[in-house]
Amino acid sequence: MKKNILIVPGDGIGQEVTEVGKKVLEKIAEKFGHEFTYDEALIGHVAIEATGNPLPDETLEKMRASDAVLFGAVGHPKYDNDPSAKVRPEQGLLKMRKELGLYANLRPIKLFDELLEASSIKPEILKGSDILFFRELTGDIYFGEKGRKNDGDTAYDIAEYSRFEVERIARKAFDAARTRRKKLCSVDKANVLETSRLWREVVQQLAPEYPDVEVEHMFVDSAAMMLIKDPRRFDVVVTANLFGDILTDEASQIAGSMGMLASASIGDSTGVYEPIHGSAHDITGKGIANPLASVLSAALLLDISFGLKEESDTIIAAVDKLLKDGFRTRDIADASTPENMILNTQAAGEELLKRI
Numbered sequence: 001m002k003k004n005i006l007i008v009p010g011d012g013i014g015q016e017v018t019e020v021g022k023k024v025l026e027k028i029a030e031k032f033g034h035e036f037t038y039d040e041a042l043i044g045h046v047a048i049e050a051t052g053n054p055l056p057d058e059t060l061e062k063m064r065a066s067d068a069v070l071f072g073a074v075g076h077p078k079y080d081n082d083p084s085a086k087v088r089p090e091q092g093l094l095k096m097r098k099e100l101g102l103y104a105n106l107r108p109i110k111l112f113d114e115l116l117e118a119s120s121i122k123p124e125i126l127k128g129s130d131i132l133f134f135r136e137l138t139g140d141i142y143f144g145e146k147g148r149k150n151d152g153d154t155a156y157d158i159a160e161y162s163r164f165e166v167e168r169i170a171r172k173a174f175d176a177a178r179t180r181r182k183k184l185c186s187v188d189k190a191n192v193l194e195t196s197r198l199w200r201e202v203v204q205q206l207a208p209e210y211p212d213v214e215v216e217h218m219f220v221d222s223a224a225m226m227l228i229k230d231p232r233r234f235d236v237v238v239t240a241n242l243f244g245d246i247l248t249d250e251a252s253q254i255a256g257s258m259g260m261l262a263s264a265s266i267g268d269s270t271g272v273y274e275p276i277h278g279s280a281h282d283i284t285g286k287g288i289a290n291p292l293a294s295v296l297s298a299a300l301l302l303d304i305s306f307g308l309k310e311e312s313d314t315i316i317a318a319v320d321k322l323l324k325d326g327f328r329t330r331d332i333a334d335a336s337t338p339e340n341m342i343l344n345t346q347a348a349g350e351e352l353l354k355r356i
């Protein structure tokens, strides 16, 4: 198969982990006889430094022209502590999602058995957890009107959802539930928010079309609690942009680490595949980031954008083997991990390639 893949590493550890993700794609192409070509583009802080724009037109054009995008992360400490900054790395990410119409963000929370002990949650609660989040990605409080009034002393962000926006993400989640354990949990705050009441109304109206899917509605505060109390009760979860952002960082602890969670952002145009983690200033440049979220994002890319299921499963099996053989990066090591089995980013990549 011939495909062109755009690599967009972005900032901080985005650079470090995407390098490994790309090597894995190269190895898969070699093993299965595919012809993947690669181009690279700037986003985030590195793009601001080079062009003044967190999402240069050239990057957006390259994204539209490619068959899939492997994305790293954006962010820089300089902006995190400067609320007055008008141009910010994160604007590049949000604009990319909006411009490419990436309304569905799939975040699989799958615990590799070997990492049962890496989580701070008890193994007997965790074992067998397997959740697929559908986070709506182009609406909500992220994209509504925002501003200041009262001479700047009052700030507002407006949350907005249309019936159309809720329906299209809900249908994706219903369809996915059908291929899994046939349970859908829709998470909202319908006891308080009007957007959530519309959300619940739409999901309720769709439910009769999917009689084989068991639907449950849960308030987000309760869902946050239930994820830790009993993660196995969840199969597919569908929720709004902000709730999905927060709940999936929480859910990363079910999988052991932020460094394990991949995502697929899909919609009207090219699909973008990215770890859920950020640029991680605290470990940037140390070479110790876990590259597996990027590697598993590459696996999602092959499966979802190219329909290459066997190739995708080969990557997942290699990750499984790496962990079974006892190798860990620092974030997923536990007290019983021998020091010589704790790998840096590059070494983890090399050991992984040997297992593909």
Ligand code: NAD
Residues within 6 Å of the ligand: 013, 017, 072, 073, 074, 075, 076, 077, 080, 090, 093, 258, 259, 260, 274, 275, 276, 277, 278, 279, 280, 281, 282, 283, 288, 289, 290, 291, 293, 331
């Ligand atoms: P973060 O996800 O970057 O890091 C949170 C914690 O998890 C840190 O302790 C970090 O070291 C650890 N971590 C994350 N990924 C890891 C990996 N692969 N291996 C090992 N440890 C890992 O979140 P943050 O610290 O809140 O944000 C840092 C910057 O990233 C901010 O500027 C933020 O805006 C940005 N951000 C970007 C994205 C994105 O590009 N999709 C996502 C989240 C945060």
Ligand code: IPM
Residues within 6 Å of the ligand: 090, 093, 094, 245, 276, 278
């Ligand atoms: C994510 C990030 C982004 C989000 C930020 C950096 C804009 O946290 O991809 O999860 O909130 O969507």
Ligand code: MN
Residues within 6 Å of the ligand: 245, 246, 249, 276
């Ligand atoms: Mn996030």
